[in-house]
Amino acid sequence: MSYTVLALKWRPRKFADLVGQEHVVRALVNSLADNRLHHAYLFSGTRGVGKTTVARILAKALNCETGIVPEPCGVCRACVAIDEGRFIDLMEVDAASRTKVDDTRELLENVQYSPTAGRFKVYLIDEVHMLSNHSFNALLKTLEEPPPRVKFLFATTDPQKLPATVLSRCLQFNLRKLTAAEISAQLERICVAEKIAAEADGLKAIARAAEGSMRDALSLLDQAIAFGGGRIEAAAVNSMLGNIDRGHVLRMLDALSRQDGAALLGEVDQLDRAAPDYAAVLDDMSAALQRLAVLQLVSGRLDDDEAAVLAPLAERLSPEDVQLYYQIAVNGRRDLAVGRDPRVAFEMTLLRMLAFRPAAEADGPRTAAAQRAAAPPRSGAAPAGKTAGSPRPEPSAAAPASPTANHDSVAPRNGAASSRTAPPAANVDWPALLQTLDLRGPARQLADHCDLKSHAGNAWQLVLPPDKEHLNTQQLRARVEAALREHFGRELKVTIASGAPQRVTPAEIRKANENERMRAAREAIEADPNVRAVQAAFDATVEADSIRATK
Numbered sequence: 001m002s003y004t005v006l007a008l009k010w011r012p013r014k015f016a017d018l019v020g021q022e023h024v025v026r027a028l029v030n031s032l033a034d035n036r037l038h039h040a041y042l043f044s045g046t047r048g049v050g051k052t053t054v055a056r057i058l059a060k061a062l063n064c065e066t067g068i069v070p071e072p073c074g075v076c077r078a079c080v081a082i083d084e085g086r087f088i089d090l091m092e093v094d095a096a097s098r099t100k101v102d103d104t105r106e107l108l109e110n111v112q113y114s115p116t117a118g119r120f121k122v123y124l125i126d127e128v129h130m131l132s133n134h135s136f137n138a139l140l141k142t143l144e145e146p147p148p149r150v151k152f153l154f155a156t157t158d159p160q161k162l163p164a165t166v167l168s169r170c171l172q173f174n175l176r177k178l179t180a181a182e183i184s185a186q187l188e189r190i191c192v193a194e195k196i197a198a199e200a201d202g203l204k205a206i207a208r209a210a211e212g213s214m215r216d217a218l219s220l221l222d223q224a225i226a227f228g229g230g231r232i233e234a235a236a237v238n239s240m241l242g243n244i245d246r247g248h249v250l251r252m253l254d255a256l257s258r259q260d261g262a263a264l265l266g267e268v269d270q271l272d273r274a275a276p277d278y279a280a281v282l283d284d285m286s287a288a289l290q291r292l293a294v295l296q297l298v299s300g301r302l303d304d305d306e307a308a309v310l311a312p313l314a315e316r317l318s319p320e321d322v323q324l325y326y327q328i329a330v331n332g333r334r335d336l337a338v339g340r341d342p343r344v345a346f347e348m349t350l351l352r353m354l355a356f357r358p359a360a361e362a363d364g365p366r367t368a369a370a371q372r373a374a375a376p377p378r379s380g381a382a383p384a385g386k387t388a389g390s391p392r393p394e395p396s397a398a399a400p401a402s403p404t405a406n407h408d409s410v411a412p413r414n415g416a417a418s419s420r421t422a423p424p425a426a427n428v429d430w431p432a433l434l435q436t437l438d439l440r441g442p443a444r445q446l447a448d449h450c451d452l453k454s455h456a457g458n459a460w461q462l463v464l465p466p467d468k469e470h471l472n473t474q475q476l477r478a479r480v481e482a483a484l485r486e487h488f489g490r491e492l493k494v495t496i497a498s499g500a501p502q503r504v505t506p507a508e509i510r511k512a513n514e515n516e517r518m519r520a521a522r523e524a525i526e527a528d529p530n531v532r533a534v535q536a537a538f539d540a541t542v543e544a545d546s547i548r549a550t551k
Contacts, residue, residue, distance in 0.1 A: 007218040010190055012053055013074050013083060015061075019186050019214060020178040021050055027173065028054070029070040032061050037068070038171045040143055040152040042128075044159040045175030048213030051155035054175070055124050056082060059090050062151060063118035078118055089118040096127045101134035108142055111150055120151050128154040129161035136163050143169045177212025180204065186214065187221055191232065196225060198232035205237045244276050249284050250309070253292075256325065256353055257316035264350055268343070278346040282333040289326040293319065325353050428452055431506040437487055443479035446471040448510070451501030458492040460484065463499045472496050521547050 012018045015025045024043075031037060041058065043051040060072035060079045072079050081087035093107060107123070115121040125131075131139070143152065143166065154170065156162065184200075184207040191198040206224060210217035220241075221232070228236040238245070248271045255264035271281065288310070294301045295314045302310070317325075332349030339345030430452040439447055449471065450462040460481075464472055481494040504512075525531055525547055534540055 005219070006190065006194075006222050007215050010218060012050065012057065014071055015057055016071065018050060018054065018057075020182045021054065021175050024054060024173045024175055028058060028061075032068060032070045035068060037062070037151070039146040039150065040154070040170040042154045042156070042159065042162075042167070042170040042172045043175060044156050044172065046157060046177055046212060048210075048215030048217075049175045049177060050214065051157075051175055052124065052126055054173075055153040055155055056090075058153060059087075059120075059122045059124065059151075062120045062122065063087070063089065068119070081117075087118065089115040089121045090124060091122070092124045092126070094126050095130040095135075099130055099132050099135060101132060101138050104131065104135040104138045108138070111142055112147055115149055120149055121147075122151045122153060124153045124155070126155045127157065129156045129158045133163070136166055140165055140169075178210075178214055179212070180207040180210075183207035183210055183212075183214060183217045187217060190218075190221070196230065196232060199234045201234035202232040202237040205234060205241060205243060206232075209241050209243075242277065242280070244271065244274065244281055244284065246284070246288075249281070249288050250313070252285070252350065253288060253313050253317070253325075256350070257313055257321075259354065261351070261354055264354065265347065268347055268350065272343060278342040279333055279336050281346065282329050282336070282349065286326055286329045286333075289322050289329065292317065293322050293326070296322065321357070324356065328352050328356070428455065430503075431509055433487075434506050437483040439480065439483050442471065443476045443483070445507075446476045446496075447480050447483075448507040449505055450496060451503050451505050453497075453502070455492075458490070460492055460494045462494065462496045463501050464496050465501065465505075466498050469498050472498075518547070 015029060018025055041055070043054055045051055057072065060074070060082045061069055063078045063082070064072045065076035065078050066073050074080075074083070078087060082090055085092070091107065098104070098107075111121070111123075113121075140163075142150075146152070152170075159167070159172070159174075184203045187203045187206060188198065188200070190196075191203070202224065203221075206217055206220045209220060224232050224237050224240060227240045237243075248267060251267050252264060255261075255267060291302060291306065292310055292314055295307055295310050296319050328349060332345065332352070335349065336342050336345045339348075430450070433452075434444075434447055437447070446464070446468075447462075449468040450464050453461040453463050455461065462480075477494060477496055481492065484494065485492055525542060531542065535542070
């Protein structure tokens with residue numbers, strides 16, 4: 001007896017057998033139960049999700065000898081004939097091979113005649129978007145005024161290519177891609193029924209490789225059975241699919257969490273011995289980072305085994321690091337195509353992760369800066385405080401001082417923040433304090449235009465000029481308050497009142513500095529002998545507005 005491939009053997013025969021398309025099944029079953037039937041149905045979706053399968057089940061429900069039923073019986077002559085592909089009133093057409101208008105006219109020649117054996121004459125046109133414009137025009141007249149005993153079932157992977165005139169005359173159903181969990185569960189049921197020993201990790205690898213297509217998953221399952229000699233083992237499946245050992249990715253992420261460059265590149269050396277596809281490695285790393293982000297921010301979304309594996313990394317890596325590493329991995333994958341050597345491009349992607357750190361957000365307790373500041377220093381690790389897109393500063397690098405700064409009065413940001421207390425109001429230099437706060441964007445702009453009036457106890461009072469009152473929003477005020485709370489390590493409350501600042505604000509200091517730099521730049525240009533020589537030779541003048549001072 002000849003072997004039947006799993007994709008055909010396990011093709012659903014009833015609506016109840018369909019996996020992952022409950023929204024489509026519900027609509028069709030309800031319309032069949034109420035006998036509210038449309039003359040044209042369009043099923044769209046990616047490959048292997050069940051478009052033609054749903055259409056055939058619908059054709060059986062329409063022509064079942066037990067009547068128009070929500071679920072075909074599957075045993076009557078009409079149901080069996082449709083399953084075997086020999087039902088005379090079901091015309092299946094592959095539009096990809098019959099695109100000409102003459103083919104469509106030939107197909108529709110007998111549309112006005114009554115069905116021969118069934119209740120309805122059903123036209124099932126697969127990949128309908130491949131029809132030519134003339135073919136659609138020939139079909140459109142029949143769709144506008146269909147005979148009462150005719151049903152059209154269309155299937156396509158690209159519904160955007162169908163004319164609007166055709167789309168408007170169809171009930172449209174979009175079949176979604178299946179999740180890896182849905183595919184894996186179905187593969188497990190099939191293996192149990194087929195008496196095939198299968199490891200769960202092997203089935204999960206097949207489900208991920210299928211990319212949402214059940215048909216692709218069943219084809220890969222057939223291949224895996226042959227490859228593994230009748231067994232589904234994770235190692236054999238990964239070898240068949242060309243997947244790398246997941247441990248490589250986890251060990252590289254572990255090295256990144258410890259800022260251990262030697263261990264990171266050592267793992268790349270181990271990985272290179274298997275001659276991997278580095279684009280696939282970055283895909284696996286991106287997937288692992290995505291699952292890490294889910295584990296950190298949305299509890300209960302991962303299964304227990306996966307959560308247990310990723311939990312140590314989730315503790316050591318901050319959510320900000322995970323997001324930045326993911327973005328670097330995605331961009332690095334694009335760089336592989338233009339790099340001279342894929343391994344070099346891959347290593348540079350990892351080194352970019354090692355060299356850069358996200359800017360810490362001031363409105364959350366779990367920021368990269370706060371987490372690393374509280375951690376004990378590691379050998380070879382760069383200091384915290386770096387912003388995205390900039391290299392880590394050297395330990396001796398200091399924040400630039402304003403002309404009125406008195407840094408002795410500002411407490412440093414370190415792991416002992418919980419034991420600090422705010423200095424007296426008279427001793428706090430607000431411009432200097434802002435240099436140490438982790439504030440950016442509109443929140444920094446608000447703080448720059450304020451002057452510190454007082455901070456008795458835990459109540460901080462700031463004064464903001466009336467013309468800048470539009471900056472005083474609850475969200476920005478909360479970010480300033482969070483930055484101060486993180487800096488001093490205790491709860492405090494910030495209020496901002498409109499009024500005239502008693503001292504020069506940080507914004508005014510910065511503007512004065514910019515004016516000073518501009519004056520110095522103009523004087524330097526005017527005194528430059530080369531500029532004077534050009535002016536003398538060509539009777540030229542210097543446009544003052546074109547001079548820009550560099551920082």
